Every structure is written in structure tokens, then in C-alpha cells.
Amino acid sequence: MSESVSAAYIHVPFCIHRCGYCDFTVIANRDDLLSVYLDCLEQEISESLVEPQQLTTLFIGGGTPNYLPPEHLQRLLKILQRWLPVRSDGEFSIECNPEDFSSERMDVINEFNVNRVSLGVQSFQAEHLKTLERGHRPETVADVTQRLRDRGFQNISFDLIYAVPGQSLTDWETTLGHAILLAPQHISTYGLTYEKGTAFWTRRMKSQLEQAEDELERSMYASAMKELSQAGYDQYELSNHARSGFQCRHNQIYWNALPYYGFGPGAASLLNGERVTRYRSVTGWIKKIQKGESPCSDREVLGPDLARREAVMLGLRQLKGIHLSSYEERFNCSIRDLAPEEYDNFLKRGLLEIDNEHLRLTYEGRFLADTVVAEFL
Numbered sequence: 001m002s003e004s005v006s007a008a009y010i011h012v013p014f015c016i017h018r019c020g021y022c023d024f025t026v027i028a029n030r031d032d033l034l035s036v037y038l039d040c041l042e043q044e045i046s047e048s049l050v051e052p053q054q055l056t057t058l059f060i061g062g063g064t065p066n067y068l069p070p071e072h073l074q075r076l077l078k079i080l081q082r083w084l085p086v087r088s089d090g091e092f093s094i095e096c097n098p099e100d101f102s103s104e105r106m107d108v109i110n111e112f113n114v115n116r117v118s119l120g121v122q123s124f125q126a127e128h129l130k131t132l133e134r135g136h137r138p139e140t141v142a143d144v145t146q147r148l149r150d151r152g153f154q155n156i157s158f159d160l161i162y163a164v165p166g167q168s169l170t171d172w173e174t175t176l177g178h179a180i181l182l183a184p185q186h187i188s189t190y191g192l193t194y195e196k197g198t199a200f201w202t203r204r205m206k207s208q209l210e211q212a213e214d215e216l217e218r219s220m221y222a223s224a225m226k227e228l229s230q231a232g233y234d235q236y237e238l239s240n241h242a243r244s245g246f247q248c249r250h251n252q253i254y255w256n257a258l259p260y261y262g263f264g265p266g267a268a269s270l271l272n273g274e275r276v277t278r279y280r281s282v283t284g285w286i287k288k289i290q291k292g293e294s295p296c297s298d299r300e301v302l303g304p305d306l307a308r309r310e311a312v313m314l315g316l317r318q319l320k321g322i323h324l325s326s327y328e329e330r331f332n333c334s335i336r337d338l339a340p341e342e343y344d345n346f347l348k349r350g351l352l353e354i355d356n357e358h359l360r361l362t363y364e365g366r367f368l369a370d371t372v373v374a375e376f377l
């Protein structure tokens with residue numbers, strides 16, 4: 001029996017500029033590629049699917065999907081409506097940059113029934129937006145949020161970044177306070193990371209950027225958990241907080257290690273136990289598709305052992321944890337079998353706990369999540 005797949009991710013690689021910390025598949029100043037990208041995306045999807053697939057969750061990410069001019073955005077959404085229609089009760093998300101988010105573009109996404117907008121807010125302080133090389137002003141976010149609400153968008157999410165060089169704990173709390181005042185349904189908080197190959201990585205190496213101290217970063221994470229919880233957001237994942245009923249359904253597909261389609265440069269799919277990743281180079285991906293060749297650069301079959309371990313890594317990200325007997329039934333082994341000594345040790349040290357038949361990270365364990373999950377990989 002073939003598996004049922006109800007989720008898809010579409011990668012739109014265009015951005016106005018590459019931010020210094022960005023490690024995503026992104027291309028800037030190549031508007032000449034907009035049409036050819038859409039031609040190739042349509043070809044990739046139609047050749048992979050053969051027939052349309054109805055979805056429960058569809059996520060358009062980037063890059064900056066709302067960088068696409070309205071006519072290109074409309075074409076993208078028409079392709080998706082034709083091949084990957086979303087059920088009327090489904091979740092249809094798009095990532096957007098507050099910068100230059102025109103009302104015309106909002107009207108286009110509204111016309112195609114996108115029902116969740118994730119805004120790359122990052123900070124409400126101009127100096128930190130400048131450090132992050134983001135082009136919008138803090139006050140733009142309120143304007144964008146209002147114009148989205150005026151069009152009936154009820155499910156708005158903000159992405160925020162902490163541990164920005166030069167940012168104090170008070171600065172971060174100011175940003176959290178502004179976010180809470182605008183009352184989005186969902187807030188994601190991420191600590192700034194320095195990925196090899198990015199401009200920030202090089203600048204840190206040259207001591208041009210000072211990375212936040214671990215202790216400060218920890219305080220910022222603790223503060224986000226506290227402030228957002230007090231404001232009525234339920235933390236359901238290490239970095240994600242939502243009003244009741246507004247948890248991101250698409251991301252839960254990933255954290256539950258369920259299958260999904262992926263299309264576009266750099267996108268990954270997980271189908272029939274195989275993770276397939278497409279070329280990250282946008283021009284490389286385009287050339288492959290134009291030549292009628294596979295745009296996939298890597299294939300990894302998740303054998304039983306890797307599938308078991310990845311399910312623990314992803315499942316522990318969720319605050320409710322992993323239901324122990326469901327895990328055993330699905331993977332034919334217990335989580336403890338994967339790393340018995342470490343498992344016992346983490347329970348003893350109070351980093352893991354068993355609550356209501358779920359294995360989960362404790363409050364203290366959330367700060368050391370990477371260390372804990374690494375032992376199960």
C-alpha cells in the first residue's frame with residue numbers, strides 16, 4: 001500500500017538581498033530568473049506527481065515568497081491550486097517579509113485562500129534590524145499586520161531573533177513586548193546562529209561581530225518562555241509559541257516524522273522512507289530541469305535505525321514529548337534501547353521526564369536540548 005502524503009513544502013529562493021546570517025537557498029538581484037523559475041517549478045511538480053494531490057498543509061517558504069511581483073505570485077499560486085490543492089479545512093502558509101509587502105500582493109494571496117502568514121519580523125528595534133541587515137522599519141510590522149487583518153487573515157505568525165550582537169536582555173524584552181502588543185496568533189523565537197559560509201561567520205572570525213555570551217542567550221530564551229506564556233501563548237515546541245488552536249500544523253508533520261513533498265531549489269521531501277534533497281544552487285536546479293534531468297542532489301534512505309533515532313530527535317522538540325507506547329508500536333523498539341545509559345542518566349539529572357506516558361524534555365532540558373538529542377543520534 002502506498003503511503004498517504006498530505007503535506008508539501010515549496011521553496012521560493014528570491015530575496016531583495018542576502019542577509020549576513022542567512023544560510024538558506026537564496027538568490028538576490030536575479031529578477032531575470034523569475035519566469036524561468038516558475039516554468040521549472042511547474043515542470044518539476046507536474047512530472048513528479050502525474051496527478052493532483054490534495055493536501056492538508058501546504059507551506060510556501062523561502063527566500064521571500066512575497067518578493068515575487070503580483071503577476072508571478074499569482075502564477076505560482078495557480079500552479080499550486082492545479083497540482084497541490086489544499087482542503088478547505090487545511091492550513092495554507094506563506095512566509096513573508098514585512099519589507100515592501102504591498103496590498104496588491106496581500107490581495108493575491110487572499111484570492112488563493114492562503115490562510116496563514118508567517119512574517120519575518122526579527123526585531124522591533126531599528127538598530128538590531130540594521131545589524132541583521134533587514135530592510136524594514138519596526139513600525140512597518142504594525143502596518144503590515146493591520147492590512148493583513150483588514151483582508152481577513154486571522155492566523156498571523158511572527159518570527160523573532162534573539163542573541164543579536166549588541167542586543168541586551170532588556171532590548172530583547174522590548175521586542176517581545178512589542179510583538180505581544182500586536183497579538184499575532186503564533187510567535188517563533190530563534191537564537192541567532194553563525195553558519196559556516198555566511199558573512200556573519202566570517203565577520204565573527206575577524207572579530208567584527210561579537211557573539212552573545214551563552215549566559216545571556218540562555219536568559220533571553222528563558223525570558224521568551226516566561227513572557228509569552230504570561231501573555232497567553234502556549235509553548236508547544238522548543239522555539240514555537242501559539243494561541244490555543246494556532247499551532248503550526250505543517251511543522252508538526254516534520255516533528256512527527258511524517259511524509260511530505262518538497263519542490264523548488266534546496267527543498268527536501270520525505271517519501272516512502274527516503275529523504276531527497278534538491279540542488280541548492282538555483283541556476284543548477286534550473287539547468288537540471290531544463291535538460292530533463294533529476295533536480296535532486298542527495299538521496300538518503302532512512303533505514304529502521306536512522307528512522308528510530310530521527311523520530312526521537314524530532315519528537316523531543318515538541319514539549320508534549322513522545323508517546324512511549326505509540327513509539328514502540330511504530331518502531332518496534334523502545335527509546336531507551338537506543339541509548340540506555342544516557343536515557344537513565346538524563347532522567348536522573350532531570351533533563352528528561354516521563355509525564356502522562358510521554359517522554360519529554362524538562363524545563364531545564366529545553367536549554368540543553370541539542371546535547372540531549374545528540375545522544376540518541
Ligand code: SF4
Nearest residue numbers: 015018019022062063
Ligand atoms: S530575507 Fe530571510 S531568506 Fe532572505 S536573505 Fe534574509 S534571512 Fe535569508
